[in-house]
Amino acid sequence: MILITGGAGYIGSHIALKLLEESDRKIVIFDNLENGHMSTIKTLQSVRDFDFVKGDLKNQDDLENLFRNFDIDSVIHFAACICVEESVQNPRKYYSNNLVGTINLLNKMLDHDVKKIVFSSTAAVYGEPKYVPIDENHPKQPINAYGKTKFMAEEILDDYDRAYNLKSIRLRYFNVAGSDSKNRIGESHDPETHLIPNILASAADSENVFNLFGTDYATRDGTCIRDYVNVEDLASAHISALQYLSEKNQSDCFNIGTKNGNTVKEIFETCKKITEKEIKVKINPRRGGDPESLVANNEKAKKILNWCPKKTLEDTIKTAYAWLKK
């Protein structure tokens, strides 16, 4: 059985959906529902039934019961706080949830002899790029607490492999966007901080002004560059990672991105074209903790995981817009 922590959230639910639809593996989702949604669990259960446990990684009893009650052999760990700017203002929340939560989970895995994990890492582990596209060997100097928690967790995973033979695949996501192409689940954060859903929300409501953060970066139009990877493509990368773990039983890390960088202004223009709406914009100063440019070199994932992103940026924005309208 596969344990999915954070499976009621945006990314975790899309990976759960793919496993439910395309495999016969049993899954159990563990989520404290702080950011995840019970409605997402219900939608997933209508696809194929599975176990859901409401619980918190910071609660040892919740974890012990989880590992006692279910016959878990591998873990996909999504449960974490994810907002870069919030992590700068409230690092305590990030170190408690992301780092303490991960350590508790890993220790419980060891207690119950579970030795395989796919870990949600992030491009934020690299910090300000020394070169782009960024490969996996790029220096890791995260500039915000969010990135630091993920980097520290990766270091712990290395130590746990050396000492206890716990094998991990760390997937370093670039900017994940879009939603299920059948429009059953999607992205719903409260508050929403991500670029594409925020632009689309402004497109859908003429009173809602889109806040653009920073036009003085040294990029082609002054706004930040990011690599937007489709959430369904990301789900495929997790399936490949699970397969790699079970076949090779080796730890490794992979960038998951498209190798294409888009500026905030380019994303804005593409959203305008797709929605055919006028969108009100307010130019603001830079947001705390934002690196100038993050674009993935994805050759390693292509070569070793046999993974390749298939969706275009337009596909991604269209599914995000369909979900928002629903």
Ligand code: UFG
């Ligand atoms: N932006 C705006 N206005 C908004 C939202 C975002 O101008 O309303 C800008 C940001 O300043 C940034 C870019 O759009 O320049 C992308 O911002 P997002 O919030 O969409 O994404 P981030 O790059 O900050 O972070 C995301 C994930 C992190 C992950 C990171 C890795 O949220 O978990 O990608 O690249 F670590």
